[in-house]
Amino acid sequence: MDTNKSSAQVHEITMVEAVTLALAHEMRVDESVVLLGEDIGPNGGVFRATLGLREEFGFKRVMDTPLAETLIAGMAIGMAGHGLRPVAEIQFMGFIYACMEHLVSHASRIRNRTRGRVTCPIVLRAPFGGGIHAPEHHSESTEALFAHVPGLRVVIPSSPVRAYGLLLAAIRCNDPVLFLEPKRIYRIERQMVQDHGEALPLDTCFTLRQGDDITLVSWGASIMETLMAAEQLSEQGIECEVLDLATIKPMDFNTILKSVKHTGRCCIVHEACRSFGVGAEIAAGLAEHALLELKAPVKRVTGFDTIMPYFKNEQYYLPSEQDIVAECLELMTF
């Protein structure tokens, strides 16, 4: 694994390396940034996102905690309330539920509950999503659970460049951020990432591709299939606008609305199960605000309302390029 310790400004790196790059950058420029989590020290985290950081920053800034997720979240809140900027790693999102009480009842409300006196600039990072043949409890996408909570930000990068820029923004943000890293695309592509310390904006969708016929909205690992589907559809003369939602909450709905008003068609792609999710939220917003501009019903390509199957069958669960193409062809002939 390439640790990219070279001091060159531009690195051709994977998404997980971009995470490391952003952490290292921010730890260098801001002494209050500290890391905590399980196995993040000498081991560099199970996905190596913190590789080399213990050596550079020492025990006081890269802390291996006891194996206790509730504690990690609660402790991060305490640290944040006392002037640090903790970035906590939860080894897998499947183990984040023990942190739920702290996120819902404290992190997201402490600013409100103290009228701004105590704030909670924490980042909780967690790898999530399916497609890497992981054991049970390692593959779900439950971002909607957290997106429902007022006061939390939920951010999901989908490329090395966005991982770098959005993680910087998350660390600098004075509100709590859940930073979910789609592990399926941790190492799938390399991009040139400049270590310039410039954050990307939160609360903003990114338009990855422009088109007049269909708006495709997605985030995380599914962006990959979504872009491939857009390419395939283009070969058939159907031009898709592809939006990467990036910040799930608060959601930049206006960009989606503007795009859908232009194309008249929308297909939402997400890995999470179908019902009560972020896709439903977007569809409801479009029903409220774009009904008369829609040329076809809003479509969703999603996982099912089932437990994510064990990995031999996970390809049946995950939205595929072909699923997206099929739905889009239906949209065009509605």
Added chain:
Amino acid sequence: MQPHIEVPYQQCLSIKGQALTGLSENQNLILQNEELLKDAYRWMTLTRVYDQKAVALQRTGQMGTYPASLGQEAIGVAVGMAMAEQDTLVPYYRDHATFLLRGWPIRDLLLYWGGDERGSAGGPVQDFPISVPIATQSSHAVGVAAAMKIKGEANAVVTTIGDGGTSKGDFLEAINVAGAWQLPVVFVISNNQYAISVPRTIQCGAKTLAQKAVGAGIPFLQVDGNDFVACYDAMQEALERARSGKGAYLIEAVTYRLGDHTTADDATRYRSPEEVKEAWSKEPIKRLQTYLAEQGWWDESQEKAWQKSCDQRVEEGIAAYKTMPPEPAEAMFDYLYEEFPEVMSAQLDLLYRKVERMRAPDSVVDELELDGLERDDSANDESLDEE
């Protein structure tokens, strides 16, 4: 058979208010410190008057559900007096005495329990807000303590919890890491014998709650929680250890909740009048008062004058509480994020429209004036009272 664990128990004043013999140098110093003890007595009585009036406000529909600290004033005052201003308090909800000592205006305490979020603005800037979920504050406290250690501060964190709260994982995880990382944090258990209706004996099979510290590798002590001198001495020692880098400490203050759990509770359903009567014979205020009187440091006329001044202070706080203009509706968005996310402005518009409808049910109002919103007096949440 339970393995035998020696748990030190500390008491300095008998339940009748006499100094015990064989005390340490520091305990004797405290017993000889007239001003300190009178101060403690004043804070304890002020807390009791505040508690009584807060309960009365709730009973007359002017405040929400309220958890009185009746009977637990000694430990609360000891914590507040032993802490330095720059230490950090990570409290639980029954710490009224400590809040008063940390400088919360009475008005703000009433606002908080009266359902107005502006009440949470009180207290030193580094102190944490009241934690309603049980025991979660323990994890926050070790986070603060870790931050202090990382930053090289010589301050300490004090976190409080009830006996019921020590059953939760948060507490156990927090004392565990506090021991492993030698954090500057003092855990104070206010063991008032009940978690709502569940007695301490059903809560946990160990003989004492203090001994939970054994597994965490931190020193521990049981004190008579109704004995201010014993509590104060224990707090001083624990805080000094913490501040000088010697690590965490766990104090179990054995006390008794003389009142109901909250104003929504009726403790006669689960405990006998005899038990409560017996507990009253050990209560902390009378005990210290007797000691002060026997030293010739406190008399009837001082008592009268002080009670009057407590009444006056609390009444002033109540008046300030009652005359606070209501908080505008859009304040719910104010502190949610550091900056209001532009993408949420459609929701703010919805609120304005709702307020407009509430203000003028029959006619359309052109100008929105949120500041003057009528307060809904039925806001006293009945359903919570039933909890």
